[in-house]
Amino acid sequence: MTHRDRILAAMRGEMVDVIPFVPRLDLWWLANASRGTLPEEFAGMTTDDIARSRGWAIYRMVPGLGDVAGIDDVLHRSIGLFNFKQSVHRWKLGGGVEVNATDEDGMQIVEYHTPVGVARTIGGVTEAMKKAGSSLGWVEEPMIKEPGDYAIAAYIFENLEVAPAYEQHLEYMAGIGEDGVVAVNGATLAASPVHQIQKELIDATRFFYEYNDNQKLIRRLAESIEVYFEKVLATIADSPAEVVLWGANYDDTLTYPPYFEKEILPWLRRAGEVLGAKGKIVATHTDGENAGLMDLIRDCGCHVAESVTPYPMTKVKIDEYYARWRDKITIMGGIPESVLMEETATEEEFETYLDNLFASVVPGDRIILGTADSTPPDAVFARLDRIAERVEREGRLPLSAGKTVAGDRVARTQAAATAGAEKDAAVDGATATHLAGARSAAEQSAGARSTAGQSAEAQRAGDLTAVQEALVDGDAESLVKQVHALLDEGVGAHEILNDGMITAMESVGRRFQTGDAFVPDVLLSARAMNEALEILEPLLAAGGAEASAKVIIGTVEGDMHDIGKNLVAMMLRGAGFDICDLGVNVACEEFVRRVEKEKPDVVGISALLTTTMPSMGAIIDALGEAGLRDGLKVIVGGAPINQKFADDIGADGYAQDAGVVVELAKSLLGSRLSS
């Protein structure tokens, strides 16, 4: 079987001769080429040359920066529109839309002049991002910032002209030949029109407010984007493409289950039906946290879940993926990039991960091994060779339980599994006890305070429950009304804040942690809290309340992920902390400079990329060298971060998610916090 035949057969769920191995190399190559650290043996070689030199299949699922002909093909990346060489369609702006584009330090400033108004975007890939292994780049200024921008975006998408580009695709396919499978991209990297708005047209965190406050505008714009999506779907359906990658970047916190079901699933099913009926294989890029989306993705009507990134980078382990998905969808990926790096996996842990993998995917159909989401820039490249070697020796199909793994490894596998689980339990146990202690202390004091406070005044003057309910519902208008009513009845600002709002915000945090509340719930409650705080703050200050503890927070340099950081900032603000948010792509010196200036009690550092997370240690060291470490608490977090990493870099605390960050900060500051 050629690589191409084997991969296509595995995608269709057929049993093949050996498990296909298709490592994604573009981000690894991009970062090392930009840094000038490409291994000598690969000098002057492209990713395809490297794969061919190793006898590996060529990866061509998610298009890379190398797949564009020129700047015009990426000029409109800030609205999610690319023209890739392997595409079967090309789009161009229509309806008389004029573009005025300028370039500043790798960032493109693009103005769209339309008959219904002018809108602007700023975005691009800077050198720092390339070195961090980023090809997607950063949208510094998304298109939709004002209500009026919706109509402009609608006009642009409604008037996009789509033309077949079948020859270009066939030429591209010929270049890959039997060495790999080429997936063509869908309309954009989003799965549906609403997902397009979320992913490409509005700031990622602000989207959740718009989705709550401006449903009409969102729906109207989605109808216009649908026009473009339908044109592309029809063009792909009639094309010679074999595989289509429709949709990318789901995460059970961002595309949370009810939202995924309503806004994304229908379009994935439609793409699966329309393109499947034409004999095409439809894949979708599932590189996020899928724990809450497992059944929805299994039944999404696509044939392949691509870039599956299992535990330890997300919560779901490979054996669970295989057990729950094998009957319906082919898993592509399965090797989380963290096991390819010395910083996050020892040689032993790497081998053990492969032991578990082979033992977990028996009999071995419906799995295409790959590095997910990609091979990280700092990967130990020899580990890719090792995977290929073990696939050759242990990946012959069908696999039978226990056979593929040599005797002593079985023992080691089981031992490691229990050790891993014990370690997790220990870490979680430690964090949990630490936090449970803080939590019960908080509850007791809140309880004691509340009933005592309420009994005397609040129960007399008013009911705090309404405040708590309004905050949990994220109903800012009702919360503000309740707060005014209680103040008019003589209830103290301090009491309303602590017994009403902070207590409620902490319960929102706990429900978020347990998955009973989603990102919008947290954001809407935090927004309501902020509006009510504006009323209380002057009263609290007048009442001589001590300034609440100050927190500086930011995402490290080269890293544009901010949703997690924003949620953490909001939870802390909701708990009464004074927040100074430095944003994303924050250089180490800037952290130090701001700490010197603002003199915070806590510094929060976020990183989502394994290439950028080392900056956390550098920041902590720099704060120490600047003599700013005494009395300052440093907390860290982000998907690739864990307690061990936090301890190794000398952080004072680590929080897995926003649900526990408040208790962590409070427990670290202890008596320093004004009661």
Ligand code: B12
């Ligand atoms: C959404 C997303 C994107 C969006 C980001 C949108 C935005 N404005 O943030 C976009 C599309 C822009 C993007 C781009 C890229 N991404 Co991305 N992205 C994701 C995805 C799917 C979800 C991240 C997310 O927002 N989760 C939801 C939030 C709520 O969770 P969170 O961020 O983890 O935060 C929580 C906790 O971690 C914690 N926390 C976070 N920060 C902090 C800070 C403190 C102080 C504390 C206490 C706690 C804390 O609390 C938060 C709230 O609960 C992840 C998958 C994943 N598993 O994480 C991949 C992922 C992070 N991306 C990845 C990659 C590779 C990229 C790109 C390089 C891709 C490319 N081809 O260019 C670019 C890089 C751009 C850049 N330079 O940063 C990889 C990183 C792999 C690695 N090891 O480095 C991931 C893991 C996907 C994968 N499976 O491999 N991405």
